[in-house]
Amino acid sequence: MRVLIQLRPTPDVVAAVADPGVTTTTADVSDGLPGVVLDNSFVPVAVPRPVPATGGDPLSLNQALTFSLAAEHASVLVRGEISDDELSTRLTLLPNTRSDVIGVHADPVIESSIVCGGDAPVGDWHDVERLLRVADLRSEGLDGSGVPLAIVDTGINAAHVAQRIGHTPIIDARNSWNPSGVSGSAGDFDVDHGTMCAFDALISAPKASLIDIPVLLSRRPGGSAMDGLLSDAVAAFAHLRTVLDALPAATRSLVVSNSWGSFSPRWDFPVGHPGNYSDNAAHPFNLVVASLEQAGADVLFAAGNCGRECRDSRCAYPDRPIGGANSHPRVLSVAGVDTEGERVGYSSQGPGRLTQRKPDICAYTHFSGSGAFGDDEPDSGTSAACPVAAGLVSAIRTRWPASALSPSQLRALLRRTADDRGGVGFDYDYGYGVLDVAGILASLRRRDLRVA
Amino acid sequence: MVLITVRLPPQATLEQATRRLGLRDEEVDTGYDLVLIDPRRGLYGLRVTEAAAHRISPASCGGTGPHSDPRIEPYGPPR
Structure with a gap:
């Protein structure tokens, strides 16, 4: 199964990924994760951290928030694949065995050009x-x-x-x-x-x-x-x-x-x-x-x-x-x-x-x-x-x-x-x-x- | 109009069906006639008015009904 893995590398790496003037690769962010085949063609993406106002609930997304790409706040997404028969085990183990892994998310296929009625023929x-x-x-x-x-x-x-x-x-x-x-x-x-x-x-x-x-x-x-x-x-x-x-x-x-x-x-x-x-x-x-x-x-x-x-x-x-x-x-x-x-x-x-x-x-x-x-x-x-x-x-x-x-x-x-x-x-x-x-x-x- | 089913002997006719079910001519779609649904079970179908289907009892002749007779339409081109 294709997955997106959310990592929190060192702040200097986060800063490099977040900087549009710097080109980073998956290898710059991670030297490998057990049971995951990382996709080196995927350019890592910085994910901002939702920050509540002072006194706000740190766990809730249902409140006024700002989004911070500061190096000490942001995280980084890389893409990879986990074997289907190891999926449940790896999903459990990864965040527990690697402190830099803060989340593993599904990466479903999205179809932007699905054919609908009224569309031109596809082939003959x-x-x-x-x-x-x-x-x-x-x-x-x-x-x-x-x-x-x-x-x-x-x-x-x-x-x-x-x-x-x-x-x-x-x-x-x-x-x-x-x-x-x-x-x-x-x-x-x-x-x-x-x-x-x-x-x-x-x-x-x-x-x-x-x-x-x-x-x-x-x-x-x-x-x-x-x-x-x-x-x-x-x-x-x-x-x-x-x-x-x-x-x-x-x-x-x-x-x-x-x-x-x-x-x-x-x-x-x-x-x-x-x-x-x-x-x-x-x-x-x-x-x-x-x-x-x-x-x-x-x-x-x-x-x-x-x-x-x-x-x-x-x-x-x-x-x-x-x-x-x-x-x-x-x-x-x-x-x-x-x-x-x-x-x-x-x-x-x-x-x-x-x-x-x-x-x-x-x-x-x-x-x-x-x-x-x-x-x-x-x-x-x-x-x-x-x-x-x-x-x-x-x-x-x-x-x-x-x-x-x-x-x-x-x-x-x-x-x-x-x-x-x-x-x-x-x-x-x-x-x-x-x-x-x-x-x-x-x-x-x-x-x-x-x-x- | 609705569909009902009735069990009849082989080669049955619409006239036999209407007589068996106690239907009047004006209650039956004679253009539709009597249709053999399952030869193994001697099960036939016919179209009758909704009122007639409720008045008679197809079950007394081994049949069923009333059944819906919905419109059917082509599945294309998608609109």
Whole structure:
């Protein structure tokens, strides 16, 4: 762990550090501390001492104070690192064994340029292609051929996807489905959010068969423009169950990408009510999700855009914004990182409502891709991260159907091989980490050898 | 409107469901129809008015409800 160590060296050293005309180094301040690897690139910093007025409390910061950089008052900060497995011991011992050590403080990573909604794209979809090692996937024949991939969203415009990605996507019109009252043909909807999702899924699974499910176009009583009702998703998943059941059991697979959710508890029954959705695994939609997964489908949900640093203005949950099916134990909840591997500030953080350990993993977002919202606009939101991950799952399914690798086994594999970010192991920002294709492929090869 | 669930035999129809639950036509979203939620358990879902959901007892038919039917929206682009 990186730490800042507060020292009180001799007054002449303090005076030198505090003097802007003198250059000092960590070696000038300390000749070493047991168990600490000092960072010699860090220029020591003088820390003024808070001084209360005459008669004031010497221990309180809640009073009128002056700050003294006088050599007999000030202290000096240096930077170093303590091994994680010695941390608690060293934190206790250092101030007791070294009289010049007056404090050891955390030195957390600070991010000054975290990506938020409205920011320019970070990289483009070819960067995502490179990061997902699509060339390696293709050399192994993992391109999504024959894998049904449902985009549950606002509908797909196949012509736009073809023009942007450079090949004609395969639209499985026979298995596509519209909610009642929604007209339009599979692959022929207006360019919008669903088109972005289709494009992003095809980055790593260019030959997947897209099933177009425009639930968010529903105009059922109670809905409004550009949203749907959860009952439409219940019906959509029931339809997908019939699609899955019609496939041969030995080679069956179905990947379902869901870049949507419910932003507000205002539309839900209160938590604790038996009909509530957000926190209730017995809600009909949560049941149909479990049923579809049990039948062999890989179900992916976006974690949401309610991250603390720059949440979407529609977010109305006061805390724990990953709820309902987005936090379901049988789905993969996908958070977002940019193409530099940094979490985007709007990506929702756990714990989840149905399952605490959410999100599961991170995939790429906020890159220049489909141009569905304009040439200069990024494919953004965890809305983009979810289909990016769904495309990778579809690529894997080219060779490993659900009969060979169950949806729960595949989720475990993705979590286990993820590139750990943030805190060690699982954390509520990155989940288990960023999807790591090299690790996934190596693990699948080892698995094949064991099975053989 | 709200969602309710009911247990019915395989290949059940909306008409069977409404008859079993004692629902009137105007209380049911017929456009939504009857949706199979879990084939293993014979569990179906339908949309009914909130008043109807409170008047009838889905539990008497092995079902549950009323359940919320919240709005859902795309998770992007962030606003």
